[in-house]
Amino acid sequence: MSALPPGSTIGILGGGQLGRMMSLAAGRLGLKCHIYSDVRGPACDFAAASTIAPYEDTAKIRAFAEAVDVVTYEFENVPLEAAAAAEAVAPVRPGPKALEVAQDRLAEKTFIRDLGIPVAPFAAVDNAASFDAAAAGIGGAGILKTRRLGYDGKGQMRIASAAELPGAFEALKGVPSILEGLVPFAFEVSVLVVRGVNGETRFYDVPLNTHKEGILDTSTVPSPIPPAHAKRATELAAAIADALGYVGVLGVEMFYLGADAPEPLVINEIAPRVHNSGHWTQDACLVSQFENHIRAVAGWPLGATERHSDVTMTNLIGADVDRWAALAAEPGTALHLYGKPEARPGRKMGHVNRIRPRSA
Amino acid sequence: MSALPPGSTIGILGGGQLGRMMSLAAGRLGLKCHIYSDVRGPACDFAAASTIAPYEDTAKIRAFAEAVDVVTYEFENVPLEAAAAAEAVAPVRPGPKALEVAQDRLAEKTFIRDLGIPVAPFAAVDNAASFDAAAAGIGGAGILKTRRLGYDGKGQMRIASAAELPGAFEALKGVPSILEGLVPFAFEVSVLVVRGVNGETRFYDVPLNTHKEGILDTSTVPSPIPPAHAKRATELAAAIADALGYVGVLGVEMFYLGADAPEPLVINEIAPRVHNSGHWTQDACLVSQFENHIRAVAGWPLGATERHSDVTMTNLIGADVDRWAALAAEPGTALHLYGKPEARPGRKMGHVNRIRPRSA
Numbered sequence: 001m002s003a004l005p006p007g008s009t010i011g012i013l014g015g016g017q018l019g020r021m022m023s024l025a026a027g028r029l030g031l032k033c034h035i036y037s038d039v040r041g042p043a044c045d046f047a048a049a050s051t052i053a054p055y056e057d058t059a060k061i062r063a064f065a066e067a068v069d070v071v072t073y074e075f076e077n078v079p080l081e082a083a084a085a086a087e088a089v090a091p092v093r094p095g096p097k098a099l100e101v102a103q104d105r106l107a108e109k110t111f112i113r114d115l116g117i118p119v120a121p122f123a124a125v126d127n128a129a130s131f132d133a134a135a136a137g138i139g140g141a142g143i144l145k146t147r148r149l150g151y152d153g154k155g156q157m158r159i160a161s162a163a164e165l166p167g168a169f170e171a172l173k174g175v176p177s178i179l180e181g182l183v184p185f186a187f188e189v190s191v192l193v194v195r196g197v198n199g200e201t202r203f204y205d206v207p208l209n210t211h212k213e214g215i216l217d218t219s220t221v222p223s224p225i226p227p228a229h230a231k232r233a234t235e236l237a238a239a240i241a242d243a244l245g246y247v248g249v250l251g252v253e254m255f256y257l258g259a260d261a262p263e264p265l266v267i268n269e270i271a272p273r274v275h276n277s278g279h280w281t282q283d284a285c286l287v288s289q290f291e292n293h294i295r296a297v298a299g300w301p302l303g304a305t306e307r308h309s310d311v312t313m314t315n316l317i318g319a320d321v322d323r324w325a326a327l328a329a330e331p332g333t334a335l336h337l338y339g340k341p342e343a344r345p346g347r348k349m350g351h352v353n354r355i356r357p358r359s360a
Numbered sequence: 361m362s363a364l365p366p367g368s369t370i371g372i373l374g375g376g377q378l379g380r381m382m383s384l385a386a387g388r389l390g391l392k393c394h395i396y397s398d399v400r401g402p403a404c405d406f407a408a409a410s411t412i413a414p415y416e417d418t419a420k421i422r423a424f425a426e427a428v429d430v431v432t433y434e435f436e437n438v439p440l441e442a443a444a445a446a447e448a449v450a451p452v453r454p455g456p457k458a459l460e461v462a463q464d465r466l467a468e469k470t471f472i473r474d475l476g477i478p479v480a481p482f483a484a485v486d487n488a489a490s491f492d493a494a495a496a497g498i499g500g501a502g503i504l505k506t507r508r509l510g511y512d513g514k515g516q517m518r519i520a521s522a523a524e525l526p527g528a529f530e531a532l533k534g535v536p537s538i539l540e541g542l543v544p545f546a547f548e549v550s551v552l553v554v555r556g557v558n559g560e561t562r563f564y565d566v567p568l569n570t571h572k573e574g575i576l577d578t579s580t581v582p583s584p585i586p587p588a589h590a591k592r593a594t595e596l597a598a599a600i601a602d603a604l605g606y607v608g609v610l611g612v613e614m615f616y617l618g619a620d621a622p623e624p625l626v627i628n629e630i631a632p633r634v635h636n637s638g639h640w641t642q643d644a645c646l647v648s649q650f651e652n653h654i655r656a657v658a659g660w661p662l663g664a665t666e667r668h669s670d671v672t673m674t675n676l677i678g679a680d681v682d683r684w685a686a687l688a689a690e691p692g693t694a695l696h697l698y699g700k701p702e703a704r705p706g707r708k709m710g711h712v713n714r715i716r717p718r719s720a
Contacts, residue, residue: 003685006697020387023406027384030684030697030710032405045392045408046383286643286694286715301689308715309668324390325363329661334646337366337390350390355646355668357718 003299004069006030009048010294011068011090013055013082015041017338017348018074018274018290021282023047025290031298036064042339043074058085065089072248072297076102076272077149093197093247093297098272101244105147105178108270115243117236118266120255121181125169135162138181144168147176156214183266185255189223189230191237192278194249194292194302201241202292202305203234204285209253209277212317215346219277220312221284222359225256229264240270249293251275276315276348283334283353284311309355321349332356363659364429366390369408370654371428371450373415373442375401377698377708378434378634378650381642383407385650391658396424402699403434418445425449432608432657436462436632437509453557453607453657458632461604465507465538468630475603477596478626480615481541485529495522498541504528507536516574543626545615549583549590551597552638554609554652554662561601562652562665563594564645569613569637572677575706579637580672581644582719585616589624600630609653611635636675636708643694643713644671669715681709692716 010026012019015037023033023046032048035041036055044050049067053060056079065071065086072093073083080103083096101111109122123137124130125144135142144165146155157168159179169177188211192204208223209216225233237252244250251271257264278289287295287303295303316327321343328335330352337350370386372379375397383393383406392408395401396415404410409427413420416439425431425446432453433443440463443456461471469482483497484490485504495502504525506515517528519539529537548571552564568583569576585593597612604610611631617624638649647655647663655663676683681703688695690712697710 006681006684007699007701024384024387027380027406027699028694028696029688030699032699046387046406048405283646286692295688301685303688304691304693308717321366324366325661328389328655328663331664332646333664334388336388339367339387339390339392341367357668 008069008298009034010298011036011064011071012043012074013071013078014074015043016074017042019043020046020338021290022074022274022294025288026294028291029294031294034064034068045339055079055082061085062089070297074273094272095245098244098246102270102272103148105145112240112267115239117239118263120183120266123179125177125179131165134179135165138179142179142181144172144177144179146172147178183255184257186258187256189225189233189254189256190275190277191233191252192249192275192289193237193241194296195241195246196296196302197247197299200302201238202302204278204281204305205307206230206233207277207280215317216276216315218312218314219280221280221307221310226259233265236265248296249274249289251277279351280311280313280353283355284309308358310359311353311355313351313353315348316350318343318345318347327352368429368658369394370657371396371424371431372434373431373438374434375403376434377402379403380406380698381650382434382634382654385648386654388651389654391654394424394428405699415439415442421445422449430657434633454632455605458604458606462630462632463508465505472600472627475599477599478623480543480626483539485537485539491525494539495525498539502539502541504532504537504539506532507538543615544617546618547616549585549593549614549616550635550637551593551612552609552635552649553597553601554656555601555606556656556662557607557659560662561598562662564638564641564665565667566590566593567637567640575677576636576675578672578674579640581640581667581670586619593625596625608656609634609649611637639711640671640673640713643715644669668718670719671713671715673711673713675708676710678703678705678707687712
């Protein structure tokens with residue numbers, strides 16, 4: 001298809017901070033946004049229109065899709081029925097296939113493994129009968145995760161041995177789960193790949209990611225990953241994006257096992273949307289991940305992904321945001337706040353990007 | 361006063377592209393915007409609320425001011441009565457004094473001259489009786505400008521000699537005008553100064569500006585102005601901002617007469633708002649002029665004004681915008697479109713920022 005002309009409207013399923021930052025990016029390009037969300041969220045304050053209705057209300061979804069020129073989403077748990085209802089009326093990018101795969105950890109891992117791309121050992125845990133085979137499959141310690149709806153460390157239980165599996169399964173309320181083996185990684189990285197409607201892919205520099213209590217804490221570029229392995233990381237991400245027929249920004253989290261490992265990179269998980277580990281692109285690149293996502297879903301040429309500065313992004317979680325005034329005064333620091341009214345523990349309230357002159 | 365907390369609402373008088381880019385900048389900071397405009401403009405698509413009503417409707421202005429936490433403006437021709445009506449309810453920043461001075465070229469030139477700051481020779485032209493004295497005052501060629509409501513070269517007539525003054529005055533419909541002497545400048549620069557509620561001032565690098573048909577064409581940093589004179593330029597701008605008790609971004613256009621001139625810098629005009637010659641700050645600085653304006657009017661600490669990249673901003677005027685798809689594909693180029701529906705000749709439709717690694 002040809003590019004949507006300036007003045008077109010991007011429909012966004014989801015009204016959180018990712019939708020807000022997408023909408024702000026669309027504003028640079030002369031586009032506007034229409035938010036669809038089950039609750040009024042921070043994106044609504046920067047949208048030309050908002051529809052607040054359940055994702056299950058297919059009539060409302062259809063009316064929303066009719067009012068826009070293309071539909072995208074800012075979270076991977078958009079009900080497939082909602083995406084399908086929208087797609088009957090307008091293009092949905094990335095497509096429903098990406099949603100389908102990313103919503104179910106078992107489907108995701110299987111999909112990636114079937115591409116010949118390394119993932120941690122995994123096994124389905126559906127009931128007590130699956131305990132022994134699953135434990136044998138990963139061989140020892142691991143993490144039991146619900147197949148659906150987990151994020152930021154929620155819906156996960158670490159087990160030190162097979163003996164702890166029944167308790168963990170019970171703690172997760174016995175819902176269909178996946179047991180993943182632990183990967184002895186040196187550090188964690190991610191690839192932010194953007195893929196255009198014509199199949200072109202571009203990559204941002206690969207950030208080093210650190211976590212606190214299961215939530216992303218910092219993303220830093222450049223990361224210590226050797227250039228050849230950074231290139232390998234982008235190739236793996238591109239293979240996944242290609243296999244999904246993906247359009248937009250895809251976040252691919254990876255474990256880096258070290259330069260001497262036989263297989264240095266193992267996929268952790270994918271996120272079919274702009275990704276928290278790419279927020280640094282707002283201030284260290286000419287075209288941010290948000291703008292490139294909008295460009296891709298609007299059928300536009302992709303923008304520059306090179307970084308002009310080194311940078312560390314740090315999330316502001318919960319009460320971290322109370323320091324906003326001090327952070328706003330800090331030299332070399334860009335402050336991003338999401339406009340959420342209440343700083344609950346574990347809630348992503350904003351982030352800061354601290355930039356430095358580009359090192360190499 | 362203390363800083364407005366995140367979640368506060370900035371009221372903006374005016375709904376054009378400057379208001380739109382202010383609103384997008386406010387979005388980064390967790391703030392939101394309410395636009396007041398006599399017509400629905402491109403800012404409205406990114407505002408939490410919009411009031412469309414005449415600027416003369418003081419009841420509507422008052423209700424608008426009651427709904428927001430601070431009021432600012434994006435164009436200098438806000439009626440003083442509207443600013444006064446708003447100020448009775450909420451702080452107006454920059455204050456009405458800046459509007460009063462900037463709305464009348466004669467008041468502006470007089471104000472600057474009385475600060476001991478160089479301006480081009482000027483004289484009032486109110487009627488035929490003032491022709492002789494005005495022509496003598498500037499001594500030869502000059503530009504006759506309406507005192508009010510001129511912009512982008514509109515409301516101006518160049519005269520080669522005193523003999524052309526009557527015809528020019530008639531062409532401007534005999535409205536109160538000002539005759540300005542020509543300044544033999546080497547090139548044009550501007551200062552973007554931001555002044556906080558506490559009186560702190562910060563400056564962006566001084567751009568070199570070029571014009572086409574009376575409209576800004578390009579702004580480039582670094583400019584060829586010697587560092588000592590760039591410093592002098594910022595001091596002049598700060599003196600004006602201080603004298604106005606200014607809060608926010610002030611644009612000060614200056615003629616640079618060359619390193620050997622006895623007085624190298626002469627003020628051309630001031631704009632009590634974010635300024636077109638500062639649009640490059642969006643992509644070459646960590647904190648843009650738009651964000652710093654919002655920070656200042658919200659009582660926040662000012663942000664970083666250093667440039668991380670060299671840059672040339674080029675305006676897209678009228679049909680220039682038809683090239684948007686090619687510009688979007690151009691490496692090293694950030695495209696900004698304003699979302700205006702119709703590309704009329706002379707209309708500012710967008711701009712591009714072409715960045716390069718910082719040279720020095």
